[in-house]
Amino acid sequence: MRGQDHSGLKRLRTPLASSLLGGLLVFICGAIYAQTAPQNPPQIVPRVTGAASPMGDVPAAPLARPVVDDKRLMRNYPEQPPIIPHSIDNYQLTLKTNRCLDCHRRQFTEGSGAPMISVTHFMDRDGQVLADVTPRRYFCTACHVQQTDAQPLVPSTFRDMLLVEPGKK
Ligand code: HEC
Ligand code: HEC
Known part of the structure; x- marks a missing residue:
């Protein structure tokens, strides 16, 4: 057993x-x-340096020209930070100076004609609405960008959600 x-x-x-x-x-x-x-x-994203050898001396390409037509563009989706439709050359944006707020702050919009920063820019991370811009939204260019005439590095297949037929990708 x-x-x-x-x-x-x-x-x-x-x-x-x-x-x-x-x-x-x-x-x-x-x-x-x-x-x-x-x-x-092998490599889906093209190298930012282009075809040139990354260690060689390459003349810098001229900067792309910013779009400055002052036309406030439609947003691609509701939460998109609107793009900046004007020049921001030499606008100082440091700890002590914020040139953007000289026009976009609530108390200056009447004189500047600029759209006021929306209420989300006053909210701290607990949703509390402050009297002035919240530190999380102080550095405007972290979210808002200018457009230029530069050609995109990779093609975009983005389509507005309203143009996509239901059931199709
Ligand atoms: C001299 C005043 C002025 C300054 C400085 C300024 N703006 Fe503006 N901004 C405007 C005006 C006026 C508009 C409305 C469109 C236009 O006339 O260009 C505008 C439009 C915008 C818009 C588009 C809003 C929308 O709903 O489409 C954004 C985003 C913006 N500005 C961000 C910025 C940022 C970021 C800075 C700083 C880097 C800045 N602005 C500095 C005056 C100013
Ligand atoms: C963390 C990202 C972020 C930062 C930083 C930020 N914004 Fe925005 N902004 C947004 C988003 C998202 C929207 C659109 C939705 C909304 O209003 O919250 C917006 C909307 C706006 C609008 C349009 C308001 C309207 O009612 O149409 C203006 C003008 C603007 N921002 C200016 C600024 C300025 C000036 C600064 C810097 C002081 C700034 N933003 C910083 C994300 C940001």
Whole structure:
């Protein structure tokens, strides 16, 4: 009886051990393949430096021209920070000076004609509305950007959500 018990345990043990060993083998082979397999796809995003050798001397391309038509553009989705439709050249934006607020702050909008920063710009992270711009929204250009005539590096397939037919991608 004892001998039978023993062999029964053995039979139970062996498949477990072999399946563990098999798993380990697959893992090791996978790791080796991952190390040696060619990187595929090779490079989806083009290098910002272009085709030129990154270590060589390359003349800087001229800066793209900013769009300054003063036309407030439609937003692509409700939460989009609107883009800046005017020039911001030499507008100082530091800890002590914020040129943007000279026009966009509530108390200056009547004179400047600029749209006031919206109420979200007054809210702290607890949703409390402050008397002035919240520190989280002080550095305007972290979210608002100018547009230029630069050509995009990669094509965009973005479509307005209202133009996408339901059920289609
Ligand atoms: C001299 C005043 C002035 C200054 C300084 C200024 N703006 Fe403006 N801004 C305006 C006016 C006026 C408009 C309305 C559109 C126009 O006339 O260009 C505007 C429009 C905008 C808009 C578009 C709002 C919308 O709803 O489409 C954004 C975003 C903006 N400004 C951000 C900025 C940022 C960021 C800075 C600082 C880097 C800045 N502005 C500095 C006057 C100013
Ligand atoms: C953290 C991102 C962020 C920062 C920083 C930020 N904004 Fe905005 N801004 C937004 C978003 C998002 C919207 C649109 C939704 C909304 O009003 O909250 C917006 C809207 C605006 C509008 C349009 C308001 C309206 O009622 O149409 C103006 C003008 C503006 N921002 C100016 C500024 C200025 C000036 C600063 C710097 C003092 C600034 N923003 C900083 C995200 C930001």
